[in-house]
Amino acid sequence: MLEFIYHFQKVRLVKGRFFYFFMNLSDFFLESNPLSAIFHNPRVGIAIVNSDLRFLFVNDHFADLMHLSNAALLQRSEGEITVWGDVENSLTLFRQLFSGEILHFSLLKRYQSDIGGAFVVELTATPLKDMNGNINGAFMVIVPLSARELPYNTPYPEDWYRQVLNGSPDTIAITDLNGVILFASSAAVKMFGYPDPRYALGKSLLAFIYPEDRERALQDFRTILEGNSPAAVEYRGVRADGSLFFFEVHGSILRDEQGAPQQMIFVLRDVTQRHRAENDRQQRIRELEAINATMVDMTTELDLQRLLEAIVERVALLLGALESNVALYDPDSRSLRMVAAYPPRLQDDHPSVPLGQGIIGKAAQSRKTLLVEDVSVWETSSAHGNAFRTWIAVPLLHKHELLGVVTVSADPSQRRFSTDDLRLIEMFAQSAAIAIQNATLFSEVQRLARLDSLTGALNRRSFYDQGQHEIQRAQRYHSPLSLIMLDVDHFKQVNDRYGHLAGDEALKAVVQTCLAQVRQADWVGRFGGEEFVILLPETSLEGALAMAQRLCTAVETLRFPGRDERMCITISVGVAERTLEMTQVEQLLNAADEALYRAKAMGRNRVSA
Known part of the structure; x- marks a missing residue:
């Protein structure tokens, strides 16, 4: 039997609870143990297999279905009792389950009983993990279709099957062939922001998908019905409060004894954080590519005035700013002289700014980036003439030497600068300072050579x-x-x-x-x-x-x-x-x-x- 077989295992049980046990499995499954009632459910077969699909535990009902004793069934593997024609599909799903590619599967298959007859079951499997999170087995629920008291178009037995799916952390929905929801796990409806699974029943799954994505989802459903389960697809979902989020869907067909499609089962996963992280990554890539292209252009420009004009134009376009300026620092007069602006018509505004005065002078004096969200209420707004604007001023430093200041501004009713914008313009300013220093040195060399x-x-x-x-x-x-x-x-x-x-x-x-x-x-x-x-x-x-x-x-x-x-x-x-x-x-x-x-x-x- 199972005497002295010890197993350290984290088992995912119903109602979303997790139990750790380190005990003699035969003791654990004794009917005197309160938890054993789940495993000795007389209406469904229960089994635990290792990663080689060898049985570690079978309940009495499963042994009775196979017309074997518990001990005899434990000597076999799951593949050995499967009808040969169903082995390949079953093994494929188990491999995906053990590799982590899928979180759960449910399929119709045939088992070969010991007395020679084959019978159809609905097998639902979920992975078992050890304390380190490594998958080392599977928990199986076997429902003989002939034993069901409910018609097949009811997606779950009223007790155990519902508890298993609702207790799973996976988000699961079962629909009819038209996409009308027959079952939704608690996790699924919570993902969409609803408190009760009953809210989803009778509604189309498409109703929870963002309108612009529904046509694509409908095409994917048709693909599933044709027997071609697509890879994981991603849609935008609409939560109860109207907010949008991204979720990923794995879909497959549930079939009857003759293999005819009866329902569709979907496993859903909220991928909003992943999508946001990917968007952020792509945005950073685009920003870096833009800065790199800008720097390549600027570092090849050695005419100082043309370089300064390129700097103000590029930084304004990069940040979507209303205007931009660059002022160079004159240590003799301790002031900053406006030398370029974008658009060019602004170039004559405020040609010289004393150190420490206004936004530009303050940024130069502190040698730190200055963000003014509304210059109209800023303490020294009189030092700068553009009220009702938001400004960023970044000092141009080369080896701790102040070269000048670059600024960008925007209408706060249309554009507000973020911390990402600060990071971006500071990166730009570092490269711009190097380009200005190079052009200045080149101009000086050219001047001295003449x-x-x-x-x-x-x-x-x-x-x-x-x-x-x-x-x-x-x-x-x-x-x-x-x-x-x-x-x-x-x-x-x-x-x-x-x-x-x-x-x-x-x-x-x-x-x-x-x-x-x-x-x-x-x-x-x-x-x-x-x-x-x-x-x-x-x-x-x-x-x-x-x-x-x-x-x-x-x-x-x-x-x-x-x-x-x-x-x-x-x-x-x-x-x-x-x-x-x-x-x-x-x-x-x-x-x-x-x-x-x-x-x-x-x-x-x-x-x-």
Whole structure:
């Protein structure tokens, strides 16, 4: 028998209760044990099998059905008493049950009794798990169809079968072939937010499915009726309070003795959390892909202004913002200057913001992300002109150095920023700060490469490039273009008398004087040694001569504190205007050089054209 067979097992019993036992199984199933009444139910067969489908327990009713003693039946496996034609389907379901693919199954099958006759039973099986949650067997309920007192279209015997299904944590519904609910377990109706299973009886299962998913569900039901059980399908359900959720459905057919379809049985599972987690995962993937694509575009843009314009446009589109701005920090003035905005028409608003003032200044000062849900009631809303908006301001930091602040805003009646938005814009800001730093360094390298290291004027190559560009522009628009060439008089004597450092100081002073006299559109370059050139677009010879005379006067009055009071310098200046024949910058330079030669020949410290 079962003497001294010990088993440590968690058994799922009726009414949703769990029992742990470690005892002699033969003692457990004695009729004196109160729990044994369930297992000795005279109307249904009860059996427990291990993962090899060997019987560990059978009740008397099941042994009687097989015309065997309990001991003889325990020597066999479930497969050995199954009619050969039903073995494959039965084994497949048991394998799925033991692997965890399904939580429960119910099927019609035939058993071969010991006296040679076959009979039809409805077998319901649910897994048994050990203390660690591992499936190591199954609990079986065997209902002989001929023994039923109720007609077959009643989906369960009034007592035990209902208790088993209602006690199961699985959500189970049985319908007729038209999808009308005949039985719904307690767990099923609770999943839909109803307190009593009776609420579902007589209603179509489709009524609990979101309207837009019903046509698809109807097609799936037809597939089940055709004998092709689809894989788990997912629908949106409607709870009693009207809220939506996602649930997964496994469906199959219940058949009569002749194999004709009688009802459909569905196992349902709430997958809302899984669906939400998957949606969140997909959303993060889309966000990361968007940020990655944005960063690829931005890191390849080395023009600082174009980069800043790309940053404000991309961050506004990424967060669905109404507008965005970026301000760069100037440590000398301790203020932030607006340098780009999206849409571009907003760019002139609030061009400069002191550190610590307004949303941008506060974020820069604290170096922390600032979320203002309604700027109209914010304590310093007067520092920022856009009332009735929600704002995020994120400092742009590179190695703890403040580069600036990027902001986005939205109409709170249409869009409110969430913690996910904060996380997203902070990730964006980190990459944007790196891109800004790279573009700034590149711009500085480019600038230094174009300048003379001593005086800060354009070097000769850069001046040639800019000069040729201005020549072509003057030709295209038929505009005047003049050039000034100047030379520091007797510069070798300055070096010899006062030293080379004094000479360097004199050259820098000449360039600073030129830069102070010229317009923003003009170009000052060092041609070589103590010679300098000034390119004057849109300037006639008369205007260039006036500029040259002012330069002569200004340089002559230069003084050098800390140097010998006698140290002074003068310049000789040659001026030329482009003629129609001049198509190369070298031609204009030669003309100005000839004029310079004449100025020197006339005694220096003068202008010649």
